[in-house]
Amino acid sequence: MGTEQYHEPPEELSQEARTFARMCTSLIEEAEAINWYAQRLAIERDSAAAALMRDAQNEEFKHFSMDLEYLLRRTPRWRTVAERILFQSGDILEHGEAGEEAVDAGNEDEADPAPAAAPPALGGSLGIGSLRGRER
Amino acid sequence: MNHLLRELAPVTDRAWEEIEEEARSQLVVSLAARKLVDFSGPHGWERSATNLGRTEPLPATPVDGVDARRRRVLPLVESRAFFSLSRAELEAVDRGAQDVDLDALAQVARRIALAENTAVFNGWPEAGITGLAQASPHDQVPLTEDMSACPRHVAEAVEVLLRAGIEGPYGLALGPTVYRRVIETTEHGGYPLFDHLRKILAGPLVWAPGVDGGVVVSLRGGDFLFECGQDLAVGYHAHDADSVHLYLVETFSFRVATPEAAVALPSR
Numbered sequence: 001m002g003t004e005q006y007h008e009p010p011e012e013l014s015q016e017a018r019t020f021a022r023m024c025t026s027l028i029e030e031a032e033a034i035n036w037y038a039q040r041l042a043i044e045r046d047s048a049a050a051a052l053m054r055d056a057q058n059e060e061f062k063h064f065s066m067d068l069e070y071l072l073r074r075t076p077r078w079r080t081v082a083e084r085i086l087f088q089s090g091d092i093l094e095h096g097e098a099g100e101e102a103v104d105a106g107n108e109d110e111a112d113p114a115p116a117a118a119p120p121a122l123g124g125s126l127g128i129g130s131l132r133g134r135e136r
Numbered sequence: 137m138n139h140l141l142r143e144l145a146p147v148t149d150r151a152w153e154e155i156e157e158e159a160r161s162q163l164v165v166s167l168a169a170r171k172l173v174d175f176s177g178p179h180g181w182e183r184s185a186t187n188l189g190r191t192e193p194l195p196a197t198p199v200d201g202v203d204a205r206r207r208r209v210l211p212l213v214e215s216r217a218f219f220s221l222s223r224a225e226l227e228a229v230d231r232g233a234q235d236v237d238l239d240a241l242a243q244v245a246r247r248i249a250l251a252e253n254t255a256v257f258n259g260w261p262e263a264g265i266t267g268l269a270q271a272s273p274h275d276q277v278p279l280t281e282d283m284s285a286c287p288r289h290v291a292e293a294v295e296v297l298l299r300a301g302i303e304g305p306y307g308l309a310l311g312p313t314v315y316r317r318v319i320e321t322t323e324h325g326g327y328p329l330f331d332h333l334r335k336i337l338a339g340p341l342v343w344a345p346g347v348d349g350g351v352v353v354s355l356r357g358g359d360f361l362f363e364c365g366q367d368l369a370v371g372y373h374a375h376d377a378d379s380v381h382l383y384l385v386e387t388f389s390f391r392v393a394t395p396e397a398a399v400a401l402p403s404r
Contacts, residue, residue: 015153076178076367083176105182124140124369126160130175131167132355135340 023071030064033057073129077103139181140371145380147372151226155370158238159245159384163368166249168344169256170362172307172353173268173390177364185209186363186389212365212387213263215251219244220379241382246345248368248384253346256362256390257309268360269351271395274300278404279314279349283321283329291336293352293399300396302354306337309344309351314403349403359397363389 005025010018037057044050072079081099088095137143147155177183191205219240229236254260259267277293279286294306310318318341321329333341339355353360365387373381392398 014149076180080179102179124138124142124371125178125367126156126163126369128160128163128167128170128368129178129364131164131170132172132175134164134171135342136165 020071020074023067027064027067027071030060030067033060034064074127076125076127079129140369140385142370142372145372145382146223146375147226147380148230151229152370154226154229154236155221155238155241155382158241159368159370162242162245163249165343166246166253166345168249168253168309168342168347169390170252171340171342172309172355173256173360173362174357175362175364177388178367179363179365181366181387183212183363183365183387185211186361186391188391210264210389210391212363212389213255213260213265214385214387215248216383216385217244217248217251218373218381218383220381223375223378223380226380241384244384248386250346252386252388253344255388256360257344257347257351265390266392267390268353268392268395268398269347269400271392272398272400273395274399276400276402279401280404281317283317284323286318286321286329287323287332287336289401290333290350290352293401294336296399297352297354297397302359302394302397303356304337305339305355307339307353307355308333308337308341309347309353310341311347311349311403312343312345314349315341315343350401352399352401354394354397356397359392359394361391361393363391 005021006013006018007021013021034057037053037060041050041053041057044053072082080103081096084099084102085092085095142152186209188208188210190208192208194204194206197204221238221240225233225237255263255265255267257267257269259265259270274296277289277296279289290308294304297304297306318333319328319330323329323332330341337352344351366385368384368386371383371385373383375381
């Protein structure tokens with residue numbers, strides 16, 4: 001069960017790649033939970049129960065968003081694409097194309113999102129990015 | 137291999153992990169500006185300038201009857217700080233040593249963070265960067281050594297922002313000396329000053345090396361824009377029999393979109 005999240009032999013993956021895989025699995029699980037609550041809310045007639053489900057779903061929104069932010073901070077190419085798509089008004093497909101072009105133009109030699117060895121982890125970047133929300 | 141040339145360094149994977157972990161832990165503590173301003177990026181090593189959306193006239197054009205203007209951009213700064221580590225110490229990492237001497241890296245990490253903070257808060261004229269404290273059009277609210285007056289000063293700064301129509305929440309960057317005074321002070325009744333200030337701001341207090349006194353800033357977003365090309369990274373410079381010479385590097389620009397969204401509280 002514990003290794004189902006790996007597509008490749010875990011012992012051949014770096015610590016960083018295993019963390020990346022765990023966080024991707026968490027992201028999927030949070031999205032699934034959001035979906036389950038959406039379906040339950042769609043048929044629930046008891047308003048008190050529905051309020052509890054909405055509250056629980058809000059938690060899943062938070063978990064999903066935190067997982068996503070973690071992954072984006074540690075994956076510059078993913079972040080570059082996401083920055084051009086997320087929270088933008090207008091045509092999503094066009095933004096997607098712009099994101100793809102940006103990452104093709106700027107990060108051709110960057111390592112894969114979850115490199116097998118440390119150098120060049122994150123293309124050498126320490127993956128610090130924004131620290132908003134941190135006090136210390 | 138990219139521009140950091142890390143593969144040329146006589147450093148093992150495990151030692152790289154140790155170097156990166158030490159750099160990251162030092163930087164996250166000291167990079168105060170990133171805790172308060174909008175962050176865009178990383179856009180990559182190739183990013184050279186920030187689009188300002190403005191133009192400037194050109195005095196002449198090659199052909200009569202043609203008008204031309206030149207786009208204005210803000211070039212990114214390439215900030216770099218070198219350090220050397222003992223190869224013997226790095227070899228000790230592979231043997232499982234827990235007390236490896238990475239002090240040189242820690243010092244440089246703090247220095248490059250200080251440079252970034254200073255550029256954002258106080259400006260860097262040679263790099264074309266205006267700091268948010270110097271850009272503020274509001275009267276300064278000096279902080280005195282009397283910490284009992286600190287809540288009044290911070291509340292005054294918040295009120296200045298409210299009067300200017302700048303929404304919160306607000307954050308407070310505090311220079312190390314003032315920060316220490318704040319966390320060691322309790323008010324009448326034993327209430328920590330730190331918690332009182334957080335309530336006034338409805339936002340964080342940030343330990344900010346490079347800040348003189350304090351700066352209150354709005355955290356609503358869109359006011360202070362930090363653009364990162366290459367995010368902080370460790371690169372390889374050279375090595376000899378005894379040492380590996382590395383560096384920390386980043387590229388960035390910073391601009392103030394709303395000067396009214398900050399109030400400086402310099403130490404008196």
